[in-house]
Amino acid sequence: MKYRNLIFTSLFVLAAPAFAATDPSFVLTGASKDFDTYFPSYLANGWFSTMTSVRGTEPNMAYMVAFMDYKKDDISRPATIPAWSEIDYNPGGGWLNSTRVAPHIFTDYAQTLDMHDATLTTSYRFVYANKATDVKVTSFVSQAAQHLAATQLSITPQFDGEVQITFPIRLWTEYAPRLPIGKLTGDQMIASVIASGQTLDNKPIPYSDRTAVWYHGVTHVSGADGDAKNLTLWLDGRAEQGLAMAEAAAIALPKDLAIVDTKLEKSDVKLSLNLTAKVQKGKTYTFTKYIAMSRENRALGLTERGNSSESGDAKVTLDLVMKARSTGFDKLLAAHQSAWHELWKSDILVDGDANVQKAIHSDLYYLLSNTTVGTAWPMGACALTPNYAGHAFWDSDSWVFPALLLLHPERAKPIVDFRHRTMQPARERAKQFDVKGTMYPWESDPETGVDNTPHFAYDVYREIHVNADIAIAQWQYWLASGDKKWLKDSGWPVIREIAEFWKSRVSYDKEHDRYEIHHVTSPDEAYNDVPNDSFTNGAARKALDIAIKAAALVGEKADPAWAEISKKMYIPFDEKNQRHLDFDETVPHDKITWMGSSLSWLSYPNLDLPMSPEVRKNNYDFQLHELKVHGDDPNEMMMVMLAVHAAQLGDAKSAGDWVERNLVGFLKAPFNVRTETVANNAGYILATSAGFIQSFVYGFTGLRIDDQGLHEAYPPTLPAQWKSLTLRNVAFRGKHYDIAVERGADGKAKLTRRAH
Structure with missing residues (x-):
């Protein structure tokens, strides 16, 4: 318990004053001209990660340090963990994450990776089915608390009406086809890749040209549940023949949101909290998805080997994420930024x-x-x-x-x-x-x-x-x-x-x-x-x-x-x-x-x-x-x-x-x-x-x-x-x-x- 409390004590240390105008050498920005050649980056803190995506809200592949899949006849490989950064929004004509990415649909688009603060911010106007919504998404993986991350979505609808918002944890299926790379010769490997319809040829950006070999491993979810009233989700998982892990989410809603319905959705590919709410034109609504991760640690040499927060247990992880929600996005972000500013002193x-x-x-x-x-x-x-x-x-x-x-x-x-x-x-x-x-x-x-x-x-x-x-x-x-x-x-x-x-x-x-x-x-x-x-x-x-x-x-x-x-x-x-x-x-x-x-x-x-x-x-x-x-x-x-x-x-x-x-x-x-x-x-x-x-x-x-x-x-x-x-x-x-x-x-x- 002592170690877990230290995490949250540190979060109340406010960041040093940010640069009045961030040094441009720390800023990388994507625009609509990058839509066709967007090469995903990732947010990470050494313990876990998530890939980036154009909309800032999609389900993205995520990984934990040395969390490996050990499938028979394969080499060990990183087991992708359930995608945690996804938030989806439907103003009434179609879901944000399912709508094609085009400049006339995602107008005034900008996505900024601020490396000094280690945050990804995406903003645009989502114009679809005769409705427009101003969208801003901010995500980070905490450098101050190794188990925590957060994604915040702000929407400003340019209409009155009913909208849907979902907060999923995406449960990935096993990559296919998986090849017995642990025993294939070079010629056999190439033949298997070609037979599967893939190639090892170099390909234009942004497509990975080695997916056929460097595919992800799998995390099997052994238990997943949630509480629609308390707005929480949690799951237990285990990498193929590997270590246990746990993941939990806690959602914070705008105080004055007119909620019509809240449901918990569970399937073999998704665990989600789904909301229906009424919104007013020109009003901004901010939703925050807090995430906590843990994994079992068998490796020797860790500073905190005996901590329950390192057990890969969903109950402990849920406790972490609920404390994070109580702390609040601004304080979590400030602690994260402060930790990064300390790193940039070198x-x-x-x-x-x-x-x-x-x-x-x-x-x-x-x-x-x-x-x-x-x-x-x-x-x-x-x-x-x-x-x-x-x-x-x-x-x-x-x-x-x-x-x-x-x-x-x-x-x-x-x-x-x-x-x-x-x-x-x-x-x-x-x-x-x-x-x-x-x-x-x-x-x-x-x-x-x-x-x-x-x-x-x-x-x-x-x-x-x-x-x-x-x-x-x-x-x-x-x-x-x-x-x-x-x-x-x-x-x-x-x-x-x-x-x-x-x-x-x-x-x-x-x-x-x-x-x-x-x-x-x-x-x-x-x-x-x-x-x-x-x-x-x-x-x-x-x-x-x-x-x-x-x-x-x-x-x-x-x-x-x-x-x-x-x-x-x-x-x-x-x-x-x-x-x-x-x-x-x-x-x-x-x-x-x-x-x-x-x-x-x-x-x-x-x-x-x-x-x-x-x-x-x-x-x-x-x-x-x-x-x-x-x-x-x-x-x-x-x-x-x-x-x-x-x-x-x-x-x-x-x-x-x-x-x-x-x-x-x-x-x-x-x-x-x-x-x-x-x-x-x-x-x-x-x-x-x-x-x-x-x-x-x-x-x-x-x-x-x-x-x-x-x-x-x-x-x-x-x-x-x-x-x-x-x-x-x-x-x-x-x-x-x-x-x-x-x-x-x-x-x-x-x-x-x-x-x-």
């Missing part, structure tokens, strides 16, 4: 490019919307959506984690804690592949940590650099936090067993007196089962070096073999051209891939392989050449790496050009939803938002987190059109700084720090 500011600034804010907004505090959950590559099945890849450790670490370390920590929590499944997987220590999966289930890589991608088990990426992230958290207890209790066990993995995985080449790693998948994944991938070998060496340092700090003895292997680790190099090779020279580098080459990955901040400026430049030139010769449809990861690589070389123009290139085609209107490539509309991919943020935190600043602290490993750079770059409220080892890159009197970029 920010990235670019003076001189409005488009870049807006992209930074949208990427930070999505990162913050999908992260938790005090948990041990990772970050799915596509956040709280079903894409890539909600699984945790190396993206979580090498892309999202570093982007959060300096600005929001409390939101980065759950990502590294997830790897400690799921060590046992990684140990069992190591035994499966006859190696020691832990062998983390390419695709981890975010709740259990168990390998859930689709069978058609089975060969990707060789992309073992993920094991080194995890160790590097663990060490980065220690370096940034200075939390020695965490290092000893959590980080060190992960680092140690990963070092044991590499010790058992390398091969010794006696002839050349060196250690090699064979049978791996390169980050340029078309090259499968190759020897001595440079990125993998370099990352493995760094992981071993980290283990030696960590052992000394926690008073443990390092295995002497770790230093021996690190010292003699082979990283392929072309002496003649003074550049690295992607992998062993025995493997032809001749395939058309989205990357062209993986050499720029050697300069990405999490690895930052030591090399001379000459070699770094030669690697960059080769990367550009291969993108032209062997590259096809490069994704955003490539753009990010090239921006960082160019910044390391001091090439401010090229670095700025790559940032600008990252804005073209990848950001889908109207809410800057990132897709993986320009043509692949799989849906929002969070990893590349994190990469874009890294371009500024580590690229243009030249900053690195290493044994020297937070230091300038490279001179800072500024594209000519930028006046300055500022990292506001950076946190490092308990201290806070503003870090700015500005031009000095000599015109050169210089970095300064100001302690708070």
Whole structure:
């Protein structure tokens, strides 16, 4: 009970005064011109979400963090929860949500995502069947109270008469056709998709072109009911072979509404409160739908494991939502806004490019919307959506984690804690592949940590650099936090067993007196089962070096073999051209891939392989050449790496050009939803938002987190059109700084720090 009371106590803390006029870089707006190309965004607080929709009132897919469906023969996938944001309205000629979206029906249309306040507001005049109604909808998922959300509908009818309003919770049916992706080969999967009438071809916006593979799981509702007199709804559910959840709604009506009838509707697809009321012309009526969510938590590492509000029980959840209704919309919203304003105290500011600034804010907004505090959950590559099945890849450790670490370390920590929590499944997987220590999966289930890589991608088990990426992230958290207890209790066990993995995985080449790693998948994944991938070998060496340092700090003895292997680790190099090779020279580098080459990955901040400026430049030139010769449809990861690589070389123009290139085609209107490539509309991919943020935190600043602290490993750079770059409220080892890159009197970029 103590925890639940804390939620509501915090809600009475009023928000700080809002901006008199919201900074335009925080505002994304859709208009009627976007109707045909509307790409849904979502509202989320790290615990649950809802997709957005044009009218602002539709039933939308919604998801909860690590709430997974485990259907037989399938991979685990996010179970969609009953849709909670829907409100429908009928002025007498047709239902709002069933009427086609057209400019002459939805006039004076505007939908605004205010990222500073994390609210979605939709307004228009609904003109249909000779009746007009002014409509305004405001929705948010509370950042102040993780279980709560609300949608408020205001209608101003331009007529006298009787109207209908419904407040449904939509009970989704199971997606069909569901495929046995857990056991299908690639060819079988493609054949099944085609036979079902779908394709995997890229499609025009806004249609998802990977729905056939990344479909949602299902939540089975075991009990649902409501109270028409008390205006409440509640249900209990369970994901397919998964965890329990609960959902509840409480409706607040205008005090002077003339109600004709109130009914409770229950069916196998909908639970709803339905009202009939009389309205007067020109009068505004405001209805609020409060929502509470909870889910069962079996995952270890949660701050509040024993709370009834974490049980997934409908009675407890109903109590939460009734308290929310008593608190009222304005206070709930104020607390939510205040929490977001606190988050925005850490920010990235670019003076001189409005488009870049807006992209930074949208990427930070999505990162913050999908992260938790005090948990041990990772970050799915596509956040709280079903894409890539909600699984945790190396993206979580090498892309999202570093982007959060300096600005929001409390939101980065759950990502590294997830790897400690799921060590046992990684140990069992190591035994499966006859190696020691832990062998983390390419695709981890975010709740259990168990390998859930689709069978058609089975060969990707060789992309073992993920094991080194995890160790590097663990060490980065220690370096940034200075939390020695965490290092000893959590980080060190992960680092140690990963070092044991590499010790058992390398091969010794006696002839050349060196250690090699064979049978791996390169980050340029078309090259499968190759020897001595440079990125993998370099990352493995760094992981071993980290283990030696960590052992000394926690008073443990390092295995002497770790230093021996690190010292003699082979990283392929072309002496003649003074550049690295992607992998062993025995493997032809001749395939058309989205990357062209993986050499720029050697300069990405999490690895930052030591090399001379000459070699770094030669690697960059080769990367550009291969993108032209062997590259096809490069994704955003490539753009990010090239921006960082160019910044390391001091090439401010090229670095700025790559940032600008990252804005073209990848950001889908109207809410800057990132897709993986320009043509692949799989849906929002969070990893590349994190990469874009890294371009500024580590690229243009030249900053690195290493044994020297937070230091300038490279001179800072500024594209000519930028006046300055500022990292506001950076946190490092308990201290806070503003870090700015500005031009000095000599015109050169210089970095300064100001302690708070």
